[in-house]
Amino acid sequence: xxxxxxxxxxxxxxxxxxxxxxxxxxxxxxxxxxxxxxxxxxxxxxxxxxxxxxxxxxxxxxxxxxxxxxxxxxxxxxxxxxxxxxxxxxxxxxxxxxxxxxxxxxxxxxxxxxxxxxxxxxxxxxxxxxxxxxxxxxxxxxxxxxxxxxxxxxxxxxxxxxxxxxxxxxxxxxxxxxxxxxxxxxxxxxxxxxxxxxxxxxxxxxxxxxxxxxxxxxxxxxxxxxxxxxxxxxxxxxxxxxxxxxxxxxxxxxxxxxxxx
Amino acid sequence: xxxxxxxxxxxxxxxxxxxxxxxxxxxxxxxxxxxxxxxxxxxxxxxxxxxxxxxxxxxxxxxxxxxxxxxxxxxxxxxxxxxxxxxxxxxxxxxxxxxxxxxxxxxxxxxxxxxxxxxxxxxxxxxxxxxxxxxxxxxxxxxxxxxxxxxxxxxxxxxxxxxxxxxxxxxxxxxxxxxxxxxxxxxxxxxxxxxxxxxxxxxxxxxxxxxxxxxxxxxxxxxxxxxxxxxxxxxxxxxx
Numbered sequence: 001x002x003x004x005x006x007x008x009x010x011x012x013x014x015x016x017x018x019x020x021x022x023x024x025x026x027x028x029x030x031x032x033x034x035x036x037x038x039x040x041x042x043x044x045x046x047x048x049x050x051x052x053x054x055x056x057x058x059x060x061x062x063x064x065x066x067x068x069x070x071x072x073x074x075x076x077x078x079x080x081x082x083x084x085x086x087x088x089x090x091x092x093x094x095x096x097x098x099x100x101x102x103x104x105x106x107x108x109x110x111x112x113x114x115x116x117x118x119x120x121x122x123x124x125x126x127x128x129x130x131x132x133x134x135x136x137x138x139x140x141x142x143x144x145x146x147x148x149x150x151x152x153x154x155x156x157x158x159x160x161x162x163x164x165x166x167x168x169x170x171x172x173x174x175x176x177x178x179x180x181x182x183x184x185x186x187x188x189x190x191x192x193x194x195x196x197x198x199x200x201x202x203x204x205x206x207x208x209x210x211x212x213x214x215x216x217x218x219x220x221x222x223x224x225x226x227x228x229x230x231x232x233x234x235x236x237x238x239x240x241x242x243x244x245x246x247x248x249x250x251x252x253x254x255x256x257x258x259x260x261x
Numbered sequence: 262x263x264x265x266x267x268x269x270x271x272x273x274x275x276x277x278x279x280x281x282x283x284x285x286x287x288x289x290x291x292x293x294x295x296x297x298x299x300x301x302x303x304x305x306x307x308x309x310x311x312x313x314x315x316x317x318x319x320x321x322x323x324x325x326x327x328x329x330x331x332x333x334x335x336x337x338x339x340x341x342x343x344x345x346x347x348x349x350x351x352x353x354x355x356x357x358x359x360x361x362x363x364x365x366x367x368x369x370x371x372x373x374x375x376x377x378x379x380x381x382x383x384x385x386x387x388x389x390x391x392x393x394x395x396x397x398x399x400x401x402x403x404x405x406x407x408x409x410x411x412x413x414x415x416x417x418x419x420x421x422x423x424x425x426x427x428x429x430x431x432x433x434x435x436x437x438x439x440x441x442x443x444x445x446x447x448x449x450x451x452x453x454x455x456x457x458x459x460x461x462x463x464x465x466x467x468x469x470x471x472x473x474x475x476x477x478x479x480x481x482x483x484x485x486x487x488x489x490x491x492x493x494x495x496x497x498x499x500x501x
């Protein structure tokens with residue numbers, strides 16, 4: 001088993017060491033250690049039930065909402081333990097944003113979808129500043145030109161792909177450092193998927209991005225680093241180009257070439 | 262380290278049958294190229310013009326096979342999005358089909374010379390050509406066996422053994438030149454034999470190319486660049 005991580009010490013944004021996750025008695029994640037850096041998009045791949053989403057959710061403590069879930073080991077953001085008692089979870093989730101499989105805009109206007117986070121976190125001192133944040137976030141998410149004339153319409157009236165970009169804009173609006181994406185394109189058509197992938201490419205470097213995907217071609221297209229999960233362990237972690245042309249582990253090869261199972 | 266085990270089947274069985282069909286086509290094009298070499302050499306030995314024409318004619322089938330393999334590889338890449346060893350094998354298959362087609366061209370070129378060589382002349386150095394052809398043809402055969410069995414060690418041996426063919430070439434080159442100096446009337450035929458030797462030497466190089474691709478497909482790594490036997494001692498470089 002290869003759970004060694006590559007050390008790019010200077011730019012590690014998030015680091016996990018020997019992370020175990022339990023749902024009650026059942027162990028879902030077994031000793032995962034990984035470094036996430038700012039320069040690269042990291043993709044988590046693996047078959048259903050391998051633990052990749054569970055592991056992703058430990059990174060902004062989304063698993064806290066599941067009572068039977070227990071996380072051990074160490075996960076740090078800029079060297080700070082995110083499971084420390086002193087950690088403000090609301091603040092943490094602003095710093096480590098998340099985008100889900102199904103677009104989940106609030107049943108509010110497009111404007112309010114974006115403005116919601118900055119308002120509750122007190123990031124804007126007035127209407128003008130809030131307007132700026134909304135515009136900047138929508139621009140970064142590649143949605144501004146499509147919605148700028150209808151900011152007061154409901155976010156749920158947008159197409160699926162636009163809704164997902166709205167959700168990304170909403171995550172960006174609170175100025176996060178890390179964005180976690182859990183299968184962000186699985187409910188989208190190929191064109192909307194391509195737009196999200198292009199967006200991921202543009203956001204690379206501004207935020208540390210981790211994406212869970214079932215679509216290996218997508219992992220190959222958007223990421224520079226890929227981690228392969230199987231049965232709760234991280235089997236292999238390396239450069240995406242290497243993982244997809246010459247994986248070192250038999251299990252990785254069997255999965256990416258379609259021999260798994 | 263990557264293993265050479267390729268026995269596990271794909272979940273999508275049709276992919277496995279695509280791959281085995283392509284392997285079959287490579288075996289076929291390789292077999293035809295080897296046959297062309299031996300028939301061309303036989304035509305040369307017996308001054309058999311009909312046989313020589315047959316080699317030229319057969320080359321069209323080799324060309325058609327190459328096209329068929331290329332189309333199939335491209336289609337498979339487009340439809341199946343292969344990864345890792347599958348991708349490497351398909352890329353190797355694409356390149357190998359082109360290289361084997363070239364081997365067929367060299368055999369055809371030998372066959373074309375049968376008609377223009379005056380076979381009444383006794384040119385002693387040319388008597389080494391059948392043995393050289395045998396060595397080159399064996400390299401092609403072994404390289405294709407390495408492909409069929411995904412045998413990186415055999416591929417490595419093929420690259421190493423290309424020196425034998427290069428040594429033949431150097432020997433034949435020197436003795437032919439010497440012979441032509443002594444027998445100016447044999448220069449025309451001697452030049453054809455030189456080209457035939459060069460063709461066989463190129464066939465050996467191409468067998469090496471096939472072996473290199475096999476090695477890459479199996480291991481994911483390039484075979485160590487080895488010193489080529491021909492250049493340093495190539496008579497073209499070492500003699501005036």
